Amino acid sequence: MEGSRLTKAVQREIEAAVQGSCSAAREDRICYSFDATDIRGLPDIVVWPESPDHVVAVVKIASRARLPVVPRGAGTGYTGGSIPICGGIALSFEKMTRIADVNVTARVAVVEPGVVNDDLRNTVESLGLTYPPDPASLKVSTIGGNVAEGAAGPRTVLYGTTGDYVVGLELVTMDGSIIRTGYLASASDVSAAWDPGPLIVGSEGTLAVVTNVALRLTDAPEVTRTYWAEFGSLDDAAAAVAMITADGVPVSVLEIMDGDTLACATEYVCGRAPDTRSEGALLIEVEGAADDLAGMWGRLRPILESCGATGIRAASDENERDELWEIRRSISASLARLGTGKINEDIAVPRSRIPMFIAEMRRISEEVNLPILAFGHAGDGNLHVNIMLDRANRSHMVRAQQAVSMLFSAALKLGGTLSGEHGIGITKAEHLAEELDEAALRVTVAVRRALDPSGLLNPDKILSDRPNPWWDDLRAPAVGA
Amino acid sequence: MEGSRLTKAVQREIEAAVQGSCSAAREDRICYSFDATDIRGLPDIVVWPESPDHVVAVVKIASRARLPVVPRGAGTGYTGGSIPICGGIALSFEKMTRIADVNVTARVAVVEPGVVNDDLRNTVESLGLTYPPDPASLKVSTIGGNVAEGAAGPRTVLYGTTGDYVVGLELVTMDGSIIRTGYLASASDVSAAWDPGPLIVGSEGTLAVVTNVALRLTDAPEVTRTYWAEFGSLDDAAAAVAMITADGVPVSVLEIMDGDTLACATEYVCGRAPDTRSEGALLIEVEGAADDLAGMWGRLRPILESCGATGIRAASDENERDELWEIRRSISASLARLGTGKINEDIAVPRSRIPMFIAEMRRISEEVNLPILAFGHAGDGNLHVNIMLDRANRSHMVRAQQAVSMLFSAALKLGGTLSGEHGIGITKAEHLAEELDEAALRVTVAVRRALDPSGLLNPDKILSDRPNPWWDDLRAPAVGA
Numbered sequence: 001m002e003g004s005r006l007t008k009a010v011q012r013e014i015e016a017a018v019q020g021s022c023s024a025a026r027e028d029r030i031c032y033s034f035d036a037t038d039i040r041g042l043p044d045i046v047v048w049p050e051s052p053d054h055v056v057a058v059v060k061i062a063s064r065a066r067l068p069v070v071p072r073g074a075g076t077g078y079t080g081g082s083i084p085i086c087g088g089i090a091l092s093f094e095k096m097t098r099i100a101d102v103n104v105t106a107r108v109a110v111v112e113p114g115v116v117n118d119d120l121r122n123t124v125e126s127l128g129l130t131y132p133p134d135p136a137s138l139k140v141s142t143i144g145g146n147v148a149e150g151a152a153g154p155r156t157v158l159y160g161t162t163g164d165y166v167v168g169l170e171l172v173t174m175d176g177s178i179i180r181t182g183y184l185a186s187a188s189d190v191s192a193a194w195d196p197g198p199l200i201v202g203s204e205g206t207l208a209v210v211t212n213v214a215l216r217l218t219d220a221p222e223v224t225r226t227y228w229a230e231f232g233s234l235d236d237a238a239a240a241v242a243m244i245t246a247d248g249v250p251v252s253v254l255e256i257m258d259g260d261t262l263a264c265a266t267e268y269v270c271g272r273a274p275d276t277r278s279e280g281a282l283l284i285e286v287e288g289a290a291d292d293l294a295g296m297w298g299r300l301r302p303i304l305e306s307c308g309a310t311g312i313r314a315a316s317d318e319n320e321r322d323e324l325w326e327i328r329r330s331i332s333a334s335l336a337r338l339g340t341g342k343i344n345e346d347i348a349v350p351r352s353r354i355p356m357f358i359a360e361m362r363r364i365s366e367e368v369n370l371p372i373l374a375f376g377h378a379g380d381g382n383l384h385v386n387i388m389l390d391r392a393n394r395s396h397m398v399r400a401q402q403a404v405s406m407l408f409s410a411a412l413k414l415g416g417t418l419s420g421e422h423g424i425g426i427t428k429a430e431h432l433a434e435e436l437d438e439a440a441l442r443v444t445v446a447v448r449r450a451l452d453p454s455g456l457l458n459p460d461k462i463l464s465d466r467p468n469p470w471w472d473d474l475r476a477p478a479v480g481a
Numbered sequence: 482m483e484g485s486r487l488t489k490a491v492q493r494e495i496e497a498a499v500q501g502s503c504s505a506a507r508e509d510r511i512c513y514s515f516d517a518t519d520i521r522g523l524p525d526i527v528v529w530p531e532s533p534d535h536v537v538a539v540v541k542i543a544s545r546a547r548l549p550v551v552p553r554g555a556g557t558g559y560t561g562g563s564i565p566i567c568g569g570i571a572l573s574f575e576k577m578t579r580i581a582d583v584n585v586t587a588r589v590a591v592v593e594p595g596v597v598n599d600d601l602r603n604t605v606e607s608l609g610l611t612y613p614p615d616p617a618s619l620k621v622s623t624i625g626g627n628v629a630e631g632a633a634g635p636r637t638v639l640y641g642t643t644g645d646y647v648v649g650l651e652l653v654t655m656d657g658s659i660i661r662t663g664y665l666a667s668a669s670d671v672s673a674a675w676d677p678g679p680l681i682v683g684s685e686g687t688l689a690v691v692t693n694v695a696l697r698l699t700d701a702p703e704v705t706r707t708y709w710a711e712f713g714s715l716d717d718a719a720a721a722v723a724m725i726t727a728d729g730v731p732v733s734v735l736e737i738m739d740g741d742t743l744a745c746a747t748e749y750v751c752g753r754a755p756d757t758r759s760e761g762a763l764l765i766e767v768e769g770a771a772d773d774l775a776g777m778w779g780r781l782r783p784i785l786e787s788c789g790a791t792g793i794r795a796a797s798d799e800n801e802r803d804e805l806w807e808i809r810r811s812i813s814a815s816l817a818r819l820g821t822g823k824i825n826e827d828i829a830v831p832r833s834r835i836p837m838f839i840a841e842m843r844r845i846s847e848e849v850n851l852p853i854l855a856f857g858h859a860g861d862g863n864l865h866v867n868i869m870l871d872r873a874n875r876s877h878m879v880r881a882q883q884a885v886s887m888l889f890s891a892a893l894k895l896g897g898t899l900s901g902e903h904g905i906g907i908t909k910a911e912h913l914a915e916e917l918d919e920a921a922l923r924v925t926v927a928v929r930r931a932l933d934p935s936g937l938l939n940p941d942k943i944l945s946d947r948p949n950p951w952w953d954d955l956r957a958p959a960v961g962a
Contacts, residue, residue: 439656
């Protein structure tokens, strides 16, 4: 879908509908044209709805005027899901940030989509509860965005992903209807008939606009213990992951990183490279009642040692824990400083096959002659692989494109998936047919058409014939060719 | 949809497609015409598929011949979901009972839909794992049926419902495509894009035929403690439920029953009425590590005592535990012997509002002058209310119909739902619009049409203009009128 245009008349209609909470100024539109990819798509107008009624009014106008509607959280996505690639309306939820209710007895919070993940966690933790899904972006990313992408995080290994916590949704469909599902339909834990709610999680804003979310909370753990281990090779670290998994240690966090990633993040956090170089590291946590955790280190340590771990340590206090986490959480920021570009992919494989994937990744890195750094949520098999390159270097881009295809093939061959938690968006749409067979794609299309017959809701995402804009330059004739 | 007819030619086609694993003999068709309601619907043919390929072949023939297809588990449903009310093909999964895989490391079992719930549990318990969802029908009902209805059970209060355990599905759609979702698409825990799988759970076989299910397993609890308490009034028992919930005691079972139910089930199990009459009882369990449970009785007992409980006891061994459970599990069978009929409804309300619902139920019982017995899964607010009557007595039926409407209204007014775990099927379809608003119904219709454009998959279930057959006689002129 191309060339949507906002007329002055429609713009005035929108302004009236949302009492001026919108802007068609170029400087505002630019601010909503991007996410964490390098892709850009300029909206025709930015709208900041303040209520579900605003959203209803806006989608009705958009339907009539044939304007795309692109819901947007904090814009931290890695696959272009929130980029208005076809123009139209960027629907940003920065003004819908209310935590409307925390029902401590029912262990359910009702929040607006613009609530920042970490703000929700801090609020409910003050009540003795917690909200486990913890994407690395948690300090900025919003619940609406987390729901759209089905966000996961380090604690997913024990607690599952966002979808495991959504117990009710308020949705606005493109015909301007409001639908409430689950907890938001009836205050009880169950609801009549089948619930279209679960379909929305991970649909990247292509089926309906989420305007309220009911989230299940859990009891905050009594105690958390944090451990760290380094290894002489990434293979050894991966082997330790497989052994910990097979042993059934109930880890709540099991993060892996390779030597370059570790060195880069350490330097970023500490201002200097680590004293001794390691080729792999694991950040491990267990949580629960203090008594239950007493024996845990006794189970973990021998496994780590048998895999050749060095520098094994247990964080002795909250400060030491924060230091270890700061290294982990700084990875993306530190890698961004490393070169003139990176392409971040987000595959997942069964945990037992991480060592096989790492070996394959290393082979691909050699074949294309580009560094590929890996880190991620080893506990649920979700690895972030980063191809380091200079985006201005055409040869780098040609080889990166090959590497991406090879990495996806390798993951799928190992029984894995294209996307652990970043969604499909724009950048992976061209690869979706490699994972989903024809019948599954047909159902995906049919359901999308059923929910949004207009085709205006976040168009050209997930299902798209649009080539991945990353490789646009490669399709143009080379300069001088 | 009425008057579907099976021609001899189509019958021969089906016979060839499933290598004779089918029957159009009247005696066989009768065996597949019912469930636990009193409704009957004779299929034109019964097919026992032995593989997904059989199912594909059968739905292709059915689509061409315009024959309804009605998937069926053990036929224990309470709302008519598996009754071939429009004729056509009864697709019974009695020959697809393979537990194909139990992956102890991944804690996932892959099973065919005909596997009996309790057979799966016994198998995985021998491996130190368990499958928590435990509908009262667990000794006969099948995983396929459990998935279709989104079955719950006593342990739902702690563990959730069937939907919380489905991590992958193999589906056959009415166009004869096979779709694999989640764990059955990629062996990892996550899958690309959004997953139509969750939509299937609770869809009562109206969207696709399930031919394989991947189920998440959990660690078997180290210890289970079972408690029993009786009360001078049902209100007191309901108050105890609300207090236990508010206190946050992590009960794994919290079952309630009223005095008549208790007397009836006790007599059924023990051969004589209880020595002293109680007006309410609770069956309570906690489970986990022995150390964690040590303090639990100390928390529960004062709550029970403060609500006036008498006859408080803790089961001292497995025999005593079995006795208590036998009373609970015999309720339905014992009530069936009590009169010449009952109408079983399955509402749910927020747990804190159970006392209010019970008061309203008692008022309704007086108003219509029919006994209404209540028992159920108080822990998740799910109550089974049984209107006791003589089905041949027209006045009883008139009053029962009024009572059902009043009970549903009462549940909805309290923020509850029409159906906790029995589905909508045939008997509740006429009430669905009281719970779902117009937009939600529209989406339900659109999604169903997207998945099954033929309209042949379990027609006239959930969404139907067909009046509830229970009241058929009331619509005919009264005899002698």
